[in-house]
Amino acid sequence: MPTIVIHGTAHSYDLTPQGRSLPVLVFIHGWLLSRCYWQPLIDQLIPEFCCLSYDLRGFGASGAATQPPRSQGGKTGVQPWVKSRSPASGIQPRTIAPLGFRTIARTIAATEDPPPDYSPQAYSQDLLALLDHLNIGRAWLVGHSLGGEVALWSAATQPDRIQGVTCLGVGGGIYLREEFERFRHLGRQLLQWRSPWLEYVPGIDRFFARANVYQPLETVWGQRRLGDFLAADEAAALGTLLGLTAEAEVHRLPQLVAQLSQPAYFLGGREDTIMEPQYVCHLASFHPLFKHCGCNFLELPHCGHLAMLEQTTLVANQLRQMLQ
Numbered sequence: 001m002p003t004i005v006i007h008g009t010a011h012s013y014d015l016t017p018q019g020r021s022l023p024v025l026v027f028i029h030g031w032l033l034s035r036c037y038w039q040p041l042i043d044q045l046i047p048e049f050c051c052l053s054y055d056l057r058g059f060g061a062s063g064a065a066t067q068p069p070r071s072q073g074g075k076t077g078v079q080p081w082v083k084s085r086s087p088a089s090g091i092q093p094r095t096i097a098p099l100g101f102r103t104i105a106r107t108i109a110a111t112e113d114p115p116p117d118y119s120p121q122a123y124s125q126d127l128l129a130l131l132d133h134l135n136i137g138r139a140w141l142v143g144h145s146l147g148g149e150v151a152l153w154s155a156a157t158q159p160d161r162i163q164g165v166t167c168l169g170v171g172g173g174i175y176l177r178e179e180f181e182r183f184r185h186l187g188r189q190l191l192q193w194r195s196p197w198l199e200y201v202p203g204i205d206r207f208f209a210r211a212n213v214y215q216p217l218e219t220v221w222g223q224r225r226l227g228d229f230l231a232a233d234e235a236a237a238l239g240t241l242l243g244l245t246a247e248a249e250v251h252r253l254p255q256l257v258a259q260l261s262q263p264a265y266f267l268g269g270r271e272d273t274i275m276e277p278q279y280v281c282h283l284a285s286f287h288p289l290f291k292h293c294g295c296n297f298l299e300l301p302h303c304g305h306l307a308m309l310e311q312t313t314l315v316a317n318q319l320r321q322m323l324q
Contacts, residue, residue, distance in 0.1 A: 001061065006129045012061035013054035015134060016046045021323070023138035023163045027053040028127065030145030030169070031240055034060025034228045037144075037221075041308045044316040049323075052134065056147070057126055058118075058236025060228060065117055065236070118239025120146070120249070124153035128161075137161060140323060144168040144308060145275070146240055149249075152256050155264065165264040166322060168307045168315070169272055171279030172253030173286070180245045187241045191234070199226055213304040214271040221309060254286040263289055265296045265322050267315065269303030 003010045014035065025045060027038040035053035042051045055062035127150060131139060140163050143151035148170030155162040198204060208229070209222025216222075243249060257264060264287050268280030277299045284290075284297035298318060303310045 003062075004130060004133050006057075006126050006133070007065075009057050009065050009126075010063040011054055011057065011126065011130060013052060013130065016042065016051045019046060019049040019051075021048050022050075023140045023323075024050045024052055024136050025319070026127070026131070026136075026139045026141050026151075027051065028141060028143040028147030028150050029053075029056065029059070030143075030147050031244065032059070032229050032232050032237060033144070033225070034231075036060070036224060037306065037308055038142075040312045041316055044312065045319065048320070052130075052136070052139075054127075054130060056123055056150070056236075058233035058240075060231070064233035118236055119243045120149040120153050123150045123240075124157060127154050128158060131161065138163055140164045140166070142166045142168070142319065143170065145170060145305070146244055149244070149253065152253065152260070152264065155260055155262060156256055159261050162262060164262050164322065165260070166319060167264065167266045167280075169268060169275045169280065169305050170266060170283065171268070171275045171281075172250050172283045174279060174282060175247045175250045177247075180247070180250070184241065184245045187245075188238070191237050191241070194230055196230065198230060212272075212274050213306050213310055214269065214302050215310070217306070217309055253283055257283060257286040258288060260287060260289075263287075263296070263322070265298070265318070267298050267300055267307055267318065269300050269305060269307055269310065271303060272305045274305040 001012055002015070003012050005011070012035070025042075027035065027042065029035055029037060034055050038051075038053045042053065045051055058064045123146075127141075139161060141151035141154060143149070143165070145168070148165075148167035151162075151165045151167060152170075155165045205219055205222035205226055206216070207222070208225040209217040209219055211225070264284075266280050266284035268275065268277035270277060272280075277297075281294050281297040281299075285294040287296055290296040300307055300311045300314060307315055
């Protein structure tokens with residue numbers, strides 16, 4: 001498993017061989033997930049495209065932050081990164097955070113403002129540095145949830161390099177205070193429930209296989225989701241939760257989409273209860289290339305919040321059309 005150290009943090013990634021077409025497709029996962037959820041989609045696309053997937057800082061097999069991301073991509077080295085594997089879930093468990101990060105996590109939990117280290121803008125700087133290291137000059141970003149916001153910020157920052165964006169389950173522009181406060185409260189409670197013994201609770205994998213999807217996923221995905229849920233760094237999980245639900249960020253997203261010069265498409269699951277399709281369509285309507293008509297939005301039938309697993313072939317076909 002290759003890794004690259006960016007801004008002091010080891011990032012795990014997978015890069016397929018060069019495909020027949022450019023640009024490189026870059027897949028960015030959502031909150032409490034990892035790059036592995038893109039693999040069924042990548043398997044359908046690798047004959048045609050070179051595909052890059054990676055774990056965001058503090059999630060999956062990537063390390064937790066050791067220093068704040070820089071606002072400008074700096075020179076970083078490539079270093080090996082070795083961790084032990086959990087026999088139950090196959091994930092790479094993170095060691096218990098040192099006291100400094102426990103303190104950071106408690107500080108984050110007591111505030112409503114996302115710390116800058118865990119904002120979508122900071123994660124976009126990580127991504128652009130990763131593209132620099134891998135000498136990727138042209139990319140099309142595919143982001144889910146948190147990853148979609150990272151993709152939008154990256155596209156706005158480097159429009160010459162980022163040829164386009166496809167967002168799955170990403171909406172914004174309408175801040176319903178009570179709904180967002182409820183979601184933030186539930187997210188915090190969810191993180192407080194994390195404990196290593198959770199993976200031994202009978203049927204817990206079936207719970208994760210059913211959560212936020214239209215039809216239950218295969219048990220292996222439930223096990224994977226449980227593993228990533230337990231492995232996520234505490235400060236990163238809390239920080240990104242606040243970043244996704246901050247009022248300023250919700251209102252900033254339409255402005256971000258409106259300034260894009262490259263195409264951006266938005267896919268939303270018809271049965272998505274995390275990001276309902278009307279909010280995805282609303283955000284898509286701000287893009288100037290599509291004359292604010294929302295025609296860059298597609299509602300996916302029989303689909304919840306994990307379109308890359310629930311409607312893999314449909315998403316793959318849509319990507320091919322977008323890239324023609």
